[in-house]
Amino acid sequence: GAVVSQHPSWVICKSGTSVKIECRSLDFQATTMFWYRQFPKQSLMLMATSNEGSKATYEQGVEKDKFLINHASLTLSTLTVTSAHPEDSSFYICSARAPGLAAHEQYFGPGTRLTVT
Amino acid sequence: LAKTTQPISMDSYEGQEVNITCSHNNIATNDYITWYQQFPSQGPRFIIQGYKTKVTNEVASLFIPADRKSSTLSLPRVSLSDTAVYYCLVGGSNTGKLIFGQGTTLQVKP
Numbered sequence: 237g238a239v240v241s242q243h244p245s246w247v248i249c250k251s252g253t254s255v256k257i258e259c260r261s262l263d264f265q266a267t268t269m270f271w272y273r274q275f276p277k278q279s280l281m282l283m284a285t286s287n288e289g290s291k292a293t294y295e296q297g298v299e300k301d302k303f304l305i306n307h308a309s310l311t312l313s314t315l316t317v318t319s320a321h322p323e324d325s326s327f328y329i330c331s332a333r334a335p336g337l338a339a340h341e342q343y344f345g346p347g348t349r350l351t352v353t
Numbered sequence: 354l355a356k357t358t359q360p361i362s363m364d365s366y367e368g369q370e371v372n373i374t375c376s377h378n379n380i381a382t383n384d385y386i387t388w389y390q391q392f393p394s395q396g397p398r399f400i401i402q403g404y405k406t407k408v409t410n411e412v413a414s415l416f417i418p419a420d421r422k423s424s425t426l427s428l429p430r431v432s433l434s435d436t437a438v439y440y441c442l443v444g445g446s447n448t449g450k451l452i453f454g455q456g457t458t459l460q461v462k463p
Contacts, residue, residue, distance in 0.1 A: 281453070
């Protein structure tokens with residue numbers, strides 16, 4: 237089956253620094269990737285949609301200048317949390333959709349736990 | 354995107370069949386229904402998807418009535434390892450966007 241990886245699996249950073257999270261589709265080319273955030277005991281919240289070669293589309297309330305998304309290739313999308321603060325501590329999950337599949341068929345990565353101190 | 358409503362939590366015992374029902378009254382004609390399973394600190398895992406009637410795979414069955422305003426995920430003979438959060442999602446057929454509801458926390462007891 238299709239595999240999506242994320243790196244790192246967990247990261248701790250100091251307040252004010254930036255952190256980059258990678259999302260890779262290992263055995264298929266993903267024209268579209270999605271980024272979610274999940275706080276403890278809560279559901280996943282869609283942050284943005286990332287299309288290869290174009291600018292990401294952010295959901296309402298998500299600061300595009302704070303959460304920089306780059307989808308430079310068909311197998312890699314990155315999420316950079318800039319000037320991180322403790323309230324950005326969360327579980328970040330990406331998903332990827334392969335061309336040719338129905339839009340609702342997505343494969344999720346294992347998630348990245350971000351802790352900002 | 355259609356909103357979904359599920360029970361917040363359910364309890365069951367090992368070996369029992371579990372049915373989780375999801376309401377999606379505003380489902381669009383071209384929307385699919387997809388169920389995911391999530392364990393703590395892991396990404397969601399695809400369980401099953403369907404459009405109408407009944408779909409069955411090696412882990413679950415999905416029942417969808419003719420009006421498609423609800424769906425029922427059926428897990429046969431659950432085990433302790435099925436303890437997880439189960440999400441019902443509707444949509445994604447056009448934009449690919451999946452909007453997660455609150456999900457159902459299933460607790461399987463020995």
